[in-house]
Amino acid sequence: MTGSVVIAGLGPGAEDLVTPEVRAALEVATDIVGYFPYVARVEPREGLTLHGSDNRVEVDRATHALQMAAEGRHVVVVSSGDPGVFAMASAVFEALENHPEYHDLDIRVLPGITAMLAAASKLGAPLGHDFAAINLSDNLKPWSLIERRLRLAAQAGFAMAFYNPRSKSRPFQFGQALTILREELGDNVLISFCKDVTKDGQKLLTVPLGEATEDMADMRTVVIVGNADTRRVGPHVYTPRYAPTSSESA
Secondary structure, three states: OOOEEEEEEOEOOOHHHOOHHHHHHHHHOOEEEEEHHHHOOOOOOOOOEEEEEOOOOHHHHHHHHHHHHHOOOEEEEEEOEOOOOOOHHHHHHHHHHOOHHHOOOEEEEEOOOOHHHHHHHHHEEOOOOOEEEEEOOOOOOOHHHHHHHHHHHHHOOOEEEEEOOOEOOEOOHHHHHHHHHHHHHOOOOEEEEEEOOOOOOOEEEEEEHHHOOHHHOOOOEEEEEOOOOOEEEOOEEEOOOOOOOHHHHO
């Protein structure tokens, strides 16, 4: 098979955060596959076909990419952020698992800057120690599992970054998440809301958990919750690189 599939991350939004490696892959691609808004970020040119699709057909999209590559085309499957973080890399390999005839294809994953890390950099260093990334959407897993992971991550003392915190179809779940976090962490731990990071209209807000409300987040917001050691220094938020021993915290 002479074609190829590159699974690429376009970064959080700002064009200067797309890596040179990803730009090089886009320049030689014959086909771009992805969710409509992400495909729209790729500049049209002669010899390039853009294949935009809905955000709930990830495996179908991935299978289409594999099919085109098997026909000799050079396909780039695009995601925002990093393709391995709640994005298309897993979907491509899921499709590949179901189609052994494509196992010999040339497939590469190119990393990108995640929304989570871009948001953290704008705040300071809130993910400076151990942290957990959790997708709050229950499209692909039950809400009961999300609740369990939230509670356990909070009990373990992880800082946390939340993707897809609140949508029009599930407006109340983020409020339930805040209730769980307050039960486990109290009201004083810092929570940050980072909307449209690196884009026009970027908004950052950090408040104590007790002051957070569910309407502070939407699907364009990355939410970062600190741990008991996370603090402010001037306008910045950071989590120290060390954790106190039991004797130090006593």
